[in-house]
Amino acid sequence: xxxxxxxxxxxxxxxxxxxxxxxxxxxxxxxxxxxxxxxxxxxxxxxxxxxxxxxxxxxxxxxxxxxxxxxxxxxxxxxxxxxxxxxxxxxxxxxxxxxxxxxxxxxxxxxxxxxxxxxxxxxxxxxxxxxxxxxxxxxxxxxxxxxxxxxxxxxxxxxxxxxxxxxxxxxxxxxxxxxxxxxxxxxxxxxxxxxxxxxxxxxxxxxxxxxxxx
Amino acid sequence: xxxxxxxxxxxxxxxxxxxxxxxxxxxxxxxxxxxxxxxxxxxxxxxxxxxxxxxxxxxxxxxxxxxxxxxxxxxxxxxxxxxxxxxxxxxxxxxxxxxxxxxxxxxxxxxxxxxxxxxxxxxxxxxxxxxxxxxxxxxxxxxxxxxxxxxxxxxxxxxxxxxxxxxxxxxxxxxxxxxxxxxxxxxxxxxxxxxxxxxxxxxxxxxxxxxxxx
DNA sequence: ATTATATCGATATATTTATATCGATAAATC
DNA sequence: GATTTATCGATATAAATATATCGATATAAT
Numbered sequence: 001x002x003x004x005x006x007x008x009x010x011x012x013x014x015x016x017x018x019x020x021x022x023x024x025x026x027x028x029x030x031x032x033x034x035x036x037x038x039x040x041x042x043x044x045x046x047x048x049x050x051x052x053x054x055x056x057x058x059x060x061x062x063x064x065x066x067x068x069x070x071x072x073x074x075x076x077x078x079x080x081x082x083x084x085x086x087x088x089x090x091x092x093x094x095x096x097x098x099x100x101x102x103x104x105x106x107x108x109x110x111x112x113x114x115x116x117x118x119x120x121x122x123x124x125x126x127x128x129x130x131x132x133x134x135x136x137x138x139x140x141x142x143x144x145x146x147x148x149x150x151x152x153x154x155x156x157x158x159x160x161x162x163x164x165x166x167x168x169x170x171x172x173x174x175x176x177x178x179x180x181x182x183x184x185x186x187x188x189x190x191x192x193x194x195x196x197x198x199x200x201x202x203x204x205x206x207x208x209x210x211x212x213x214x
Numbered sequence: 215x216x217x218x219x220x221x222x223x224x225x226x227x228x229x230x231x232x233x234x235x236x237x238x239x240x241x242x243x244x245x246x247x248x249x250x251x252x253x254x255x256x257x258x259x260x261x262x263x264x265x266x267x268x269x270x271x272x273x274x275x276x277x278x279x280x281x282x283x284x285x286x287x288x289x290x291x292x293x294x295x296x297x298x299x300x301x302x303x304x305x306x307x308x309x310x311x312x313x314x315x316x317x318x319x320x321x322x323x324x325x326x327x328x329x330x331x332x333x334x335x336x337x338x339x340x341x342x343x344x345x346x347x348x349x350x351x352x353x354x355x356x357x358x359x360x361x362x363x364x365x366x367x368x369x370x371x372x373x374x375x376x377x378x379x380x381x382x383x384x385x386x387x388x389x390x391x392x393x394x395x396x397x398x399x400x401x402x403x404x405x406x407x408x409x410x411x412x413x414x415x416x417x418x419x420x421x422x423x424x425x426x427x428x
Numbered sequence: 429a430t431t432a433t434a435t436c437g438a439t440a441t442a443t444t445t446a447t448a449t450c451g452a453t454a455a456a457t458c
Numbered sequence: 459g460a461t462t463t464a465t466c467g468a469t470a471t472a473a474a475t476a477t478a479t480c481g482a483t484a485t486a487a488t
Contacts (some may be wrong), residue, residue, distance in 0.1 A: 006424045010445065011417075018416045019408070022395050026372075036465060044397050049447060052466075064453045064466045082419035082428055100314030106395065110415050150427070151418070158240075174427045175418050181236050181320065183258050191425065193418040194233070195411075201324050202232045203225075204365070204389050204407040205296035210220045211405065213364070213388045214296055224475065250435060263477060266436070278436045278483045431488070436481105443476070449469085457462070 013054045019044055020054070021077045028070050036067030083111045088149045090173070092164040093156030094119040094134050097179060101155060103130040112151065116143065120160075137164070144171025151175050158182040227268045233258055234268070235291045242284050250281030297325045302363045304387070306378040307370030308333040308348050311393060315369060317344040326365065330357065334374075351378070358385025365389050372396040 023043055027035060037051040055068065058076040062068040078084045086108070091098055094117045102117055117134045119125060125136045135143065152168035154161050154176060161180035168176055175191040178184055181198055208214045237257055241249060251265040269282065272290040276282040292298045300322070305312055308331045316331055331348045333339060339350045349357065366382035368375050368390060375394035382390060389405040392398055395412055422428045
């Protein structure tokens with residue numbers, strides 16, 4: 001099976017582009033109208049050539065001497081990263097992290113709309129958290145089918161994650177954002193993005209070690 | 215200035231190692247005693263040679279035919295990623311995400327101990343969230359010095375993040391885990407690990423787009 | 429005891445990603 | 459109007475990372 005109808009973006013580039021976009025939005029709010037790769041690179045501690053190559057993926061072309069038109073660039077990057085189109089999501093696991101995410105107002109700016117949450121705890125089922133209704137986890141599959149939900153967010157404990165993932169896949173969900181500290185197995189056409197806190201933290205601590213700070 | 219007293223681990227390796235460790239802990243709980251690179255690779259959808267090369271960084275050597283002794287490997291990786299030594303951390307921003315992190319019990323397994331939180335909201339100051347006291351943000355710098363805190367976690371809004379980062383640096387904090395959707399500027403000897411939700415989400419959505427799922 | 433097999437570590441090759449260089453050009457300065 | 463300058467996009471080179479190959483070896487099977 002071949003999914004690559006569209007040229008794949010390098011992972012490191014994909015990790016940097018949102019940072020550019022955050023910065024550009026910030027600069028625009030300060031009244032900036034034109035921005036060069038040099039400015040972006042200096043602000044973020046990167047190389048201007050790298051910034052230019054990354055921006056190439058958005059198909060935006062700049063002008064010598066002045067750089068890029070900030071509005072144009074923001075628009076193109078927002079489109080490239082799909083911040084401008086909203087997808088529906090279900091969240092499973094209304095615990096600490098899950099609830100926090102239900103209350104996170106920024107998601108809509110990135111094109112994510114969590115329309116419902118699911119839990120197995122009877123005390124949480126049929127409650128409303130930050131305006132989002134919480135249903136029985138057993139309803140997830142059917143409701144996902146009915147509402148054509150595209151993204152599943154897993155914030156349950158490690159031992160429940162695989163079960164939840166299965167329910168999501170059965171419900172036709174195409175992409176899973178997994179915060180549980182465990183690898184989940186899904187059919188290969190399903191996209192999984194792991195967002196374990198342990199990864200970032202390990203990164204941080206290892207860097208500290210390598211600099212003799214531990 | 216040169217920090218590289220210790221050989222730097224490649225970023226992609228550092229991203230994979232915690233996943234191995236999670237898996238190994240899981241397998242051990244199921245009674246497994248020996249594990250090969252092939253098994254790990256199959257479980258996580260990776261290449262066995264890559265797994266072997268990654269494991270090399272932990273200095274553990276395996277045996278032909280059987281692979282690695284799981285206890286030895288868990289111990290070595292835990293040490294390599296510093297999950298086995300606890301660092302003290304301050305968290306700034308006791309909002310949704312911040313509070314969720316204060317309640318996240320797994321951190322201690324990764325060697326992170328959040329000893330205090332800080333906020334500017336008078337309604338939060340001097341409260342206790344999940345057993346962790348919340349103080350005035352103005353106290354952060356002095357308390358960090360007094361308690362020799364090593365890690366700072368930023369979960370405030372974008373527009374307050376730089377101020378908080380400055381306070382942390384002034385307080386002698388060496389490493390910052392930044393969840394605010396903004397780049398923070400710090401002296402180059404300070405380690406910053408960005409953990410913006412927008413990055414993972416952009417990743418997920420772009421992959422969906424590239425597979426014609428959007 | 430011999431043979432087959434799965435895995436290791438080492439080495440070699442390929443691919444991906446980052447960095448350096450350079451001519452062209454739009455704007456600013458002289 | 460000519461000159462200087464900052465930046466672009468393109469191309470070339472270097473570095474980092476991933477993948478393939480292979481001889482050696484510990485265990486299992488015959």
